[in-house]
Amino acid sequence: MSRDFEFVRRNGRRVVRVAARGRDVLNNPMINFGTAFTTEQRESLGLTGLMPSAVVGMEAQLRRVYRQYSHEPTDLAKYIYLSTMQDRNETLFYRLLTENIEEMLPIVYTPTIGKAIQEYSHWYHKPRGVYLNIDHPEDIVNSLQADGRGADDIDLIVVTDSEGILGIGDQGVGGVAITVGKLSVYTAAAGIHPHRVLPVVLDTGTDNLDLLNDPGYLGIRHARVRGEEYDQFVRSFVDAVTECFPHALLHWEDFAAGNAHRILARYRDEICTFNDDIQGTAGVVVAALLSAVRTTRSRLEDHRIVIHGAGTAGVGIANLLVDVMVSEGMTRAEATRHFWGLSSHGLLIEGGRQRDFQAPFARPRNEVDNWKLDVPGEYRLADVIRNVQPTILIGTSAQAGAFTRPIVTDMAAHCERPIIMPLSNPTARAEALPSDLLDWTDGAALIATGSPFEPVVHNDVTYNIAQANNALIFPGIGLGVITSLASRVTDTMIAAAAAAVASAVTDRRPGASLLPTMTQLRSISARVAVAVAEVAEKEGLAGRELTTPIQEVYDNMWQPVYPEVEVI
Ligand SMILES: NC(=O)C1=CN([C@@H]2O[C@H](COP(=O)(O)OP(=O)(O)OC[C@H]3O[C@@H](n4cnc5c(N)ncnc54)[C@H](O)[C@@H]3O)[C@@H](O)[C@H]2O)C=CC1
Ligand SMILES: CC(=O)C(=O)O
Numbered sequence: 020m021s022r023d024f025e026f027v028r029r030n031g032r033r034v035v036r037v038a039a040r041g042r043d044v045l046n047n048p049m050i051n052f053g054t055a056f057t058t059e060q061r062e063s064l065g066l067t068g069l070m071p072s073a074v075v076g077m078e079a080q081l082r083r084v085y086r087q088y089s090h091e092p093t094d095l096a097k098y099i100y101l102s103t104m105q106d107r108n109e110t111l112f113y114r115l116l117t118e119n120i121e122e123m124l125p126i127v128y129t130p131t132i133g134k135a136i137q138e139y140s141h142w143y144h145k146p147r148g149v150y151l152n153i154d155h156p157e158d159i160v161n162s163l164q165a166d167g168r169g170a171d172d173i174d175l176i177v178v179t180d181s182e183g184i185l186g187i188g189d190q191g192v193g194g195v196a197i198t199v200g201k202l203s204v205y206t207a208a209a210g211i212h213p214h215r216v217l218p219v220v221l222d223t224g225t226d227n228l229d230l231l232n233d234p235g236y237l238g239i240r241h242a243r244v245r246g247e248e249y250d251q252f253v254r255s256f257v258d259a260v261t262e263c264f265p266h267a268l269l270h271w272e273d274f275a276a277g278n279a280h281r282i283l284a285r286y287r288d289e290i291c292t293f294n295d296d297i298q299g300t301a302g303v304v305v306a307a308l309l310s311a312v313r314t315t316r317s318r319l320e321d322h323r324i325v326i327h328g329a330g331t332a333g334v335g336i337a338n339l340l341v342d343v344m345v346s347e348g349m350t351r352a353e354a355t356r357h358f359w360g361l362s363s364h365g366l367l368i369e370g371g372r373q374r375d376f377q378a379p380f381a382r383p384r385n386e387v388d389n390w391k392l393d394v395p396g397e398y399r400l401a402d403v404i405r406n407v408q409p410t411i412l413i414g415t416s417a418q419a420g421a422f423t424r425p426i427v428t429d430m431a432a433h434c435e436r437p438i439i440m441p442l443s444n445p446t447a448r449a450e451a452l453p454s455d456l457l458d459w460t461d462g463a464a465l466i467a468t469g470s471p472f473e474p475v476v477h478n479d480v481t482y483n484i485a486q487a488n489n490a491l492i493f494p495g496i497g498l499g500v501i502t503s504l505a506s507r508v509t510d511t512m513i514a515a516a517a518a519a520v521a522s523a524v525t526d527r528r529p530g531a532s533l534l535p536t537m538t539q540l541r542s543i544s545a546r547v548a549v550a551v552a553e554v555a556e557k558e559g560l561a562g563r564e565l566t567t568p569i570q571e572v573y574d575n576m577w578q579p580v581y582p583e584v585e586v587i
């Protein structure tokens with residue numbers, strides 16, 4: 020138990036035992052129920068006189084906060100409103116969020132969170148999470164334990180070093196907001212207990228000169244530390260997590276490509292961990308592709324796949340697709356030949372400029388020697404489309420508008436139903452707009468995007484645009500791992516998560532979305548969790564036997580309702 024309270028179950032009922040009194044209750048968002056405290060609770064918790072005397076239920080509170088939220092003039096102001104509410108009364112915050120998930124997800128998550136991260140040092144009002152400073156690695160353990168939570172108190176940690184935030188790059192200490200945002204999605208989508216999680220930012224400096232020159236910037240004011248010192252800091256952090264919270268799942272978010280792949284490779288067989296941008300994204304994209312190939316009555320092996328932006332997410336997607344193709348009977352070498360990846364230097368070609376994790380996808384030099392190119396020696400997207408005639412085009416480059424009309428019409432000229440996924444976030448970074456893609460292909464394109472887009476009407480058909488965001492995958496992975504006490508996160512689990520999401524898509528009418536909508540997030544996350552827990556058991560990685568996986572997953576989902584209060 021923390022010093023002030025503990026949550027327990029009694030005969031299936033959720034109870035909070037509270038030792039705190041007076042303002043200590045009101046200042047703690049996990050046990051502050053505001054004006055919903057009954058008269059008796061107010062008396063026994065020492066709250067009488069500390070708030071207006073009317074006692075109102077959660078429904079009335081929800082009406083009030085929704086009205087206040089709606090009056091906020093901009094999306095960033097709405098974000099700040101919700102953030103202060105989360106710091107005041109977490110149960111009410113989550114109830115509001117879950118009841119209005121489609122409306123509020125774009126505020127607490129992409130796209131608005133991108134703006135909130137860029138402006139972090141200006142709207143900052145209260146710390147949330149743990150801020151670790153590379154200049155003081157000796158403080159890591161104390162900082163992780165500062166709020167008194169012990170070895171069994173944390174199920175999940177989301178950590179970033181903020182170098183690759185969404186598609187907006189290095190955001191210094193402000194990246195802590197992505198860890199808070201991802202954890203809000205975990206709770207809203209999968210019912211991960213909000214008191215059993217920890218957001219962490221590794222502040223290793225920033226190379227963002229706007230931040231370094233901003234007098235109000237709240238992070239460490241020097242350039243990013245790299246190399247051996249950075250690796251040692253990450254090592255110390257992982258060791259500290261293992262020491263302080265040995266049962267926690269560690270989720271890596273928005274690291275730059277090189278570090279993301281290297282860190283995952285280093286720790287994935289050592290601790291229970293996954294990288295959301297690599298594996299979560301891959302899961303949702305595979306789900307969207309399984310759904311798309313079902314629509315086109317084809318098989319993955321029939322497709323030629325171009326990945327524009329072969330970085331953290333792009334190569335993660337390619338790797339999982341290769342795994343799926345191998346599971347369908349291809350050799351790894353055959354499967355790999357279905358991919359053409361581009362980086363900022365153009366097509367990945369053997370012997371050309373590329374990083375280790377990209378190398379398996381480099382094309383043989385003799386394949387491209389005779390290509391017709393717009394600019395001799397430069398293998399750009401238009402050249403790749405013309406020469407490869409792909410059937411699937413994936414955008415994870417953060418290059419807004421990269422899928423131009425000539426590129427898309429050229430692709431559509433060679434395939435009946437081009438599958439096109441501008442996945443970059445936030446919205447302003449999308450490689451194309453769904454309305455343009457449908458216009459340029461006369462409604463033939465099968466589309467998924469990273470940020471939310473409104474439905475598009477084309478030739479009297481309404482096209483619902485699938486949001487292929489890892490938010491459809493990572494909450495369920497967390498819930499599945501926590502429920503099964505899995506010791507590792509494997510790619511088989513990610514593939515099973517993808518299949519679970521794809522299987523939830525049943526509407527095959529023209530214009531139907533390739534993926535479930537965000538309003539289905541809770542049930543989808545539960546399905547994903549069951550699939551992940553079952554794989555954990557099959558692979559011998561589960562820490563407990565699941566007799567009734569569906570019930571156990573459901574029981575593990577925290578609900579945003581005020582628990583019974585026991586005053587101690
Ligand atoms: N929908 C989703 O769930 C997700 C979307 N993303 C989005 O994907 C984008 C990339 O994210 P990360 O992979 O983490 O970044 P990253 O920096 O690791 O990868 C970006 C890649 O794009 C390449 N690139 C840059 N300019 C290019 C150009 N002109 N032509 C071709 N390639 C170019 C870079 O060389 C790099 O390989 C971001 O906008 C991010 O928001 C990332 C993760 C999940
Ligand atoms: C969604 C996500 O993780 C990203 O855009 O980085």
Ligand SMILES: [Mg+2]
Pocket residue numbers: 185272273295296
């Ligand atoms: Mg990310």
